[in-house]
Amino acid sequence: MVTLTRTTVAGRAKTRGRRHRGETLTKVLFVLPAVVAMVALFGYPVVKNLLMSLQDYGLKTFFTGVAPWVGLKNYSTVVTDKLFSDAMVNTALFTIGSIAFQFVIGLGLALFFHKKFPLSGLLRSLLLLPWLLPLIVSSATWRSILEQDSGILNRTLLKLHLIGDPVPWLNSPSVALIAVIGVNIWIGIPFNVTLLYSGLAEIPDELYEAGQLDGATGWRAFFHITWPNLRSVASVVLMLGVVYTIKVLDIILGLTGGGPANATQTLATQSYEKSFVDFKFGQGAALSNILIAISFVFAIFYLRGTRRAVDE
Amino acid sequence: MMRRTAYTVIGVLILCVMLFPVYWMLNASLQPSGNTLTAGFLPLHPTFSGYKRALDEQGGNLVTSLIIAAGTVVLSLAIATPCAYALSQFRSRWVSVGLLAILISQMIPGIVIANALYTAYERIGLLNSIPGLIVANCSNGIPFAILILRSFMLSLPPSLVEAARVDGAGLFRAFVAIVLPISKNSLITAGLFSFLFSWSDFLFALTLTTKGGVRPVTLGIYQYLGTQVQNWNAVMATAVLSAVPAIVLLIAAQKYIAAGAIGGAVK
Numbered sequence: 026m027v028t029l030t031r032t033t034v035a036g037r038a039k040t041r042g043r044r045h046r047g048e049t050l051t052k053v054l055f056v057l058p059a060v061v062a063m064v065a066l067f068g069y070p071v072v073k074n075l076l077m078s079l080q081d082y083g084l085k086t087f088f089t090g091v092a093p094w095v096g097l098k099n100y101s102t103v104v105t106d107k108l109f110s111d112a113m114v115n116t117a118l119f120t121i122g123s124i125a126f127q128f129v130i131g132l133g134l135a136l137f138f139h140k141k142f143p144l145s146g147l148l149r150s151l152l153l154l155p156w157l158l159p160l161i162v163s164s165a166t167w168r169s170i171l172e173q174d175s176g177i178l179n180r181t182l183l184k185l186h187l188i189g190d191p192v193p194w195l196n197s198p199s200v201a202l203i204a205v206i207g208v209n210i211w212i213g214i215p216f217n218v219t220l221l222y223s224g225l226a227e228i229p230d231e232l233y234e235a236g237q238l239d240g241a242t243g244w245r246a247f248f249h250i251t252w253p254n255l256r257s258v259a260s261v262v263l264m265l266g267v268v269y270t271i272k273v274l275d276i277i278l279g280l281t282g283g284g285p286a287n288a289t290q291t292l293a294t295q296s297y298e299k300s301f302v303d304f305k306f307g308q309g310a311a312l313s314n315i316l317i318a319i320s321f322v323f324a325i326f327y328l329r330g331t332r333r334a335v336d337e
Numbered sequence: 338m339m340r341r342t343a344y345t346v347i348g349v350l351i352l353c354v355m356l357f358p359v360y361w362m363l364n365a366s367l368q369p370s371g372n373t374l375t376a377g378f379l380p381l382h383p384t385f386s387g388y389k390r391a392l393d394e395q396g397g398n399l400v401t402s403l404i405i406a407a408g409t410v411v412l413s414l415a416i417a418t419p420c421a422y423a424l425s426q427f428r429s430r431w432v433s434v435g436l437l438a439i440l441i442s443q444m445i446p447g448i449v450i451a452n453a454l455y456t457a458y459e460r461i462g463l464l465n466s467i468p469g470l471i472v473a474n475c476s477n478g479i480p481f482a483i484l485i486l487r488s489f490m491l492s493l494p495p496s497l498v499e500a501a502r503v504d505g506a507g508l509f510r511a512f513v514a515i516v517l518p519i520s521k522n523s524l525i526t527a528g529l530f531s532f533l534f535s536w537s538d539f540l541f542a543l544t545l546t547t548k549g550g551v552r553p554v555t556l557g558i559y560q561y562l563g564t565q566v567q568n569w570n571a572v573m574a575t576a577v578l579s580a581v582p583a584i585v586l587l588i589a590a591q592k593y594i595a596a597g598a599i600g601g602a603v604k
Contacts, residue, residue, distance in 0.1 A: 054419075055423040056420045056423045058415070063438060063479070074453060077452065152352060152356075154584070161579075165573070265443075272448070306452060316446050317445065
């Protein structure tokens with residue numbers, strides 16, 4: 026009886042060993058499709074862009090298959106282009122302007138909706154609509170609202186005597202960037218509200234009750250209780266904001282196409298034009314690599330910041 | 338009580354301001370063609386001529402977008418779900434490597450992917466094709482779906498699957514029979530977002546198609562905008578039709594949408 030049990034145990038261990046090896050294989054198969062997809066959709070493009078940026082990869086390449094190596098020539102060409110510094114400045118203004126307003130307005134609205142009044146939940150979810158609409162749909166709608174002669178915004182402002190002449194929102198180099206930033210702020214507010222609201226909801230009520238005993242109410246409660254507890258969520262929101270905003274393309278192409286007179290060209294729109302309008306893929310790749318490099322710098326700052334926060 | 342009602346009123350006003358452009362899109366789509374932009378705040382004489390024209394000119398493109406979006410959902414979920422399960426339940430030092438890779442992938446601009454896929458598609462003949470656009474759109478769907486599904490699957494107790502394993506089911510059988518049904522809600526959330534990402538895609542539609550054969554509706558709207566706009570009602574009607582999935586999802590799947598927005602960003 027005893028020996029019988031022993032052999033059974035040994036036999037079981039053997040099958041378990043065999044099964045273990047089979048199981049490692051199954052485990053690999055669970056992730057294999059995703060690994061292949063990530064390598065094909067992200068790894069390959071990054072490597073390919075690095076290579077293309079070092080090649081004279083143009084329209085000719087598609088016919089002859091020849092793309093001579095040119096070292097860093099694409100980078101020096103795009104960086105010395107007179108449009109480059111404009112595009113850098115526009116990218117910075119677009120990103121900083123969008124994020125600053127989205128965040129401040131988003132935080133204000135999150136604090137407001139956190140007051141929990143009748144219908145607050147419903148109103149908060151309806152607020153998400155601008156964020157869910159296809160960007161090109163939002164662009165088309167705002168194009169009609171901002172139309173110089175007959176758009177509803179100018180007509181309303183004229184009727185209220187706030188302006189004397191119609192503002193050429195999208196047709197004047199001096200205001201187009203402001204208009205584009207304004208539209209992007211509108212699109213980004215819901216995302217900021219939703220994430221910041223979820224951060225607010227996680228702050229325990231007891232903290233406020235305890236604060237009240239110490240006289241921390243209103244603004245003092247915000248600076249001493251809300252903000253310190255919201256900081257990690259806020260930094261995620263800001264980091265994601267930068268990473269998403271810096272590569273925005275749809276909205277600008279839909280609203281102005283980078284015009285008028287290149288007033289709304291950013292690194293992303295420049296990269297698109299170099300590759301798909303001028304068919305200079307080498308230069309387009311060089312510009313988009315500069316874009317990735319800037320994103321990474323922000324991400325590293327963010328990661329170091331959160332690690333320090335964890336260490337504390 | 339008075340104060341809370343006042344908050345509701347302010348909340349409704351905020352919403353009216355924020356959603357005014359959406360209302361304006363609807364209003365402009367119902368105006369007669371030609372003089373659309375001089376329209377008043379209400380469509381006092383609504384006409385569906387804009388919609389008729391939109392369906393005539395963009396109906397096929399809407400179907401194209403629908404097929405691409407549905408394909409993206411199927412492919413993204415098929416690839417992302419097992420991976421999300423692995424990242425949530427398997428003990429391995431590769432888990433953190435995988436998560437880092439997904440986070441970094443979010444920093445890659447779409448134009449980089451478009452640059453590379455264009456040259457690859459040109460060679461293998463996937464330009465101007467629906468499968469080509471489905472694969473490209475998975476670059477939005479897969480990482481997001483993995484993050485959403487993983488954050489849900491982290492809460493699954495390992496004992497759940499172990500019980501089935503004792504009964505002799507293999508890892509994959511247990512995954513299909515137990516994990517998938519219980520993850521229904523997060524699968525819906527991930528699927529909805531994959532659908533919306535793909536339906537909204539403009540960049541890949543713009544760069545990976547070179548002639549008229551395959552044209553998603555976002556590209557149709559862009560081409561309307563490219564020339565001097567003559568018929569705003571048709572443009573706005575197409576915009577409304579393209580906004581329908583977002584509106585339907587927001588109303589029908591409210592709780593999933595907010596969960597998705599949060600789950601994808603903060604793990």
